[in-house]
Amino acid sequence: MSGSTRNKFGFTVNRSRLIDYDSSDRLVREYITSREPSFRLCFACGGCTAACTAGHHAPFNLRRMNTLIRRGEIDPLRDEVTRCMLCGKCLLVCPRGVNTRNVVLLAAEAIRKLDRNEL
Ligand code: SF4
Numbered sequence: 596m597s598g599s600t601r602n603k604f605g606f607t608v609n610r611s612r613l614i615d616y617d618s619s620d621r622l623v624r625e626y627i628t629s630r631e632p633s634f635r636l637c638f639a640c641g642g643c644t645a646a647c648t649a650g651h652h653a654p655f656n657l658r659r660m661n662t663l664i665r666r667g668e669i670d671p672l673r674d675e676v677t678r679c680m681l682c683g684k685c686l687l688v689c690p691r692g693v694n695t696r697n698v699v700l701l702a703a704e705a706i707r708k709l710d711r712n713e714l
């Protein structure tokens with residue numbers, strides 16, 4: 596959607612809310628899903644976020660982190676991955692059996708590799 600964000604239906608799209616999938620970086624998502632296929636099963640119910648130990652003490656939200664990974668929004672993801680305490684509580688509540696702790700570890704690993712041009 597280049598130029599004006601006003602479309603033929605008469606409403607406008609707030610640019611800060613736009614997700615440009617054509618230019619988003621999918622490398623981190625692909626790195627994670629190839630090593631932890633259970634990540635594909637997440638349906639964003641938020642159970643992990645409700646149970647999260649770190650989320651009770653810091654602005655950390657695992658469901659939001661999963662969404663950032665899917666959208667390829669790497670910059671905000673950098674801060675998110677450092678907040679997880681790797682306690683594993685989220686693993687116990689996930690109804691889809693997503694290995695959430697491994698997803699966090701892989702996300703951190705992928706970002707480190709990305710920064711070193713190894714991805
Ligand atoms: S509890 Fe599992 S399915 Fe629900 S948002 Fe978290 S990872 Fe996704």
Ligand code: SF4
Pocket residue numbers: 643646647648649650657678679680681682683684685686695696699
């Ligand atoms: S492993 Fe990380 S994301 Fe999961 S409950 Fe613990 S602090 Fe939260």
